Amino acid sequence: MANYGAGLDSGSLVLTTSTSEGYSYVFRLLCNSEDEVMVPKPSYPLFDFLADLQDVKLVPYPLIYDHGWQIDFPTLEQALTPNSRAIVLVHPNNPTGSFISPEERARLNQLCRERNLSLIVDEVFLDYAYDGSQHETFAANDQVLTFTLSGLSKISGLPQMKLAWIAVSGPQEEATEAMQRLEIIADTYLSVSAPVQLAAKTMLDQRLKLQPQLMHRMQTNLSELDLQLAKQKSCTRLALQGGWYAVLRVPVTRSDEDLAIELLTQKSVLVHPGHFYDFPTDGFLVLSLITPEPTFHEGISQLLMVI
Ligand SMILES: Cc1ncc(COP(=O)(O)O)c(C=O)c1O
Structure with missing residues (x-):
């Protein structure tokens, strides 16, 4: 402090x-x-x-x-x-x-x-x-x-x-x-x-060594996410200022829960449905930005293909 x-x-x-x-x-x-x-x-x-x-x-x-x-x-x-x-x-x-x-x-x-x-x-x-x-x-x-x-x-x-x-x-x-x-x-x-x-x-x-590495990883993942989002029209990312997570706005073709389960069981991609965090409606997925970069990259590609 x-x-x-x-x-x-x-x-x-x-x-x-x-x-x-x-x-x-x-x-x-x-x-x-x-x-x-x-x-x-x-x-x-x-x-x-x-x-x-x-x-x-x-x-x-x-x-x-x-x-x-x-x-x-x-x-x-x-x-x-x-x-x-x-x-x-x-x-x-x-x-x-x-x-x-x-x-x-x-x-x-x-x-x-x-x-x-x-x-x-x-x-x-x-x-x-x-x-x-x-x-x-x-x-x-x-x-x-x-x-x-x-x-x-x-x-x-x-x-x-x-x-x-x-x-x-x-x-x-x-x-x-x-x-x-x-x-x-x-x-x-x-x-x-x-x-x-x-x-x-x-x-x-130890934070002095960890935090710059983690920030770098999260910035890289965020840029990759934005790059992949720019190539399609159905999903957007909500603005964020800090923390370890990104929130995606996704089309409500089924519940967020069903979508998260499909991603997990069929594509081995782990995301959280918005209701875990009390989002008021369906249509929100929460992604962890601290995931290693290659895994994050692959996970986003799979996610966007499913959506
Ligand atoms: C906002 C927030 N507060 C507290 C915690 C938990 O912290 P601690 O491990 O010190 O209990 C978390 C864990 O994810 C968190 O997201």
């Missing part, structure tokens, strides 16, 4: 074994049973399970696509109730690859202040921006109580090393109190593995 100019001291950080565990801690901290947390749609599929385990009710708010993705603020505001406790942001979002814009950030801060809500911001893909620019982290957001989650899983490509963190920021009094309560939750589960903590610096430094 120091890379992003957010110089946090260790007193504002709680270590967890994964971002997923971080979500559980924050849900537990902010919510009583049946309290509500707003989550973007489409987005990361694990939210439902994480919330269910903590008896938290998720209320989706839509992201709308118009030459890029934006938060549908009127619908978000309408969906808030006296039980709403927090808004989840994924920055950039999985799988839409959209960052929270500075205008959206200002509006979210204002909304949270007015409605006494916290922000829970998932920044696992923050380092992966296609224009090479640095997008502002929420880890130093001092406007409202903010829990920023990230970890080694995507930063260094080491999901199995099980090290992640929650950075707490906000108006000082609120952040200090939240941190004290969060420490009790974290202490209850005892500390994350000591060997992993000791190796953390080495594993974090």
